[in-house]
Amino acid sequence: MPENTLTTITDATFDELVLQARRPVVVDFWATWCPPCGPMSRVLAELAPEFDGQLVIGTLDADQNPVTTMAYRVLAMPTLLFFRDGVVTSSIVGARPKSVLRAALGNVVTPYVNR
Structure with missing residues (x-):
């Protein structure tokens, strides 16, 4: 389950939160039925303070939000999609x-900071 430190x-x-964001955004697509999704969301929540103000880490429940999924x-959970200026720049599946x-x-963050 996503933690409170995640959007x-x-x-x-x-x-609004991803495509129009001024900072890079990482979206964690997850589902309640996915065993590795909970631990992965917790790790992202632990990492979020390290990147505060530099990027947004968000979570999206794939079952509750089928249009975006x-x-x-997104066919596998968990999937991370990395966005910059509204465009997917990379992904991690699993x-x-x-x-x-x-x-x-x-x-x-690094390329964004050095712009």
């Missing part, structure tokens, strides 16, 4: 350890 994203808020062809997630988030 909850829905079909209704996706455009289908629009981005659970990953904290070190891999930290590096992936850092890669999103």
